[in-house]
Amino acid sequence: MPYKKPKIEKVIFTIGEVAKMMDVETTVIRYWENQFEALKPKKNKKGNRLFSKEDIEVVKLIHHLVKERGLTIKGAKQKLKDNPEGTSHDFEIVKKLQKIKQELMEIRDKMGNEA
Template identity: 55%
Template sequence: MPYRETKIEKLYYSIGEVAEMFSVNTSHIRYWEKEFDIIKPKKNKKGNRFFTKADIDNFHLIYHLVKERGMTLNGAKLKLKENKEDTQNNFDVVSRLKDIKNLLLEMKEMI
């Protein structure tokens, strides 16, 4: 049986890693953390922030509303307070459709 490496998923991400995921500055991440109540990173004694997978998912949602849909921060806050579940479902559908589009484009390139 061939050796297969198991994929290890991290439990915590540093602020630098999160900023790199979204191609923004670390100050941007700190600002969103201050503005949105749904982002609650763990902090160690030195004050370093460690973000969980749930925080990353919330960042994806906020990024989608603010950067991709062009909402203001106040508009995004209201949207998340009013109906976060519906917003999350819409985001999931959009991301799945993007994945399908990319798959179809790859298939088209192969033909």
């Protein structure tokens, strides 16, 4: 039986990697860290920020509120303060709907190529 290399899943990300995922500058993420209590990545001995998957979910939620929904920083902070569970739930629904939309578009494109 051949050796099967185990799949290694990354669990810690640098601020540069997170910024690239979100298509924002690292300064934006640093600013959000100062503005939102929920975003507190760990720091190594050098002071480099290390983001867990949970931290990245917080960044995605802040990005959604500020960049996609157009809320101000103050408005996003208030929304997270007033209803953190509801805001996270709403964000999860939006992500699922976006995934469904992408799948439907792929199906449409495949059907268009077959015709």
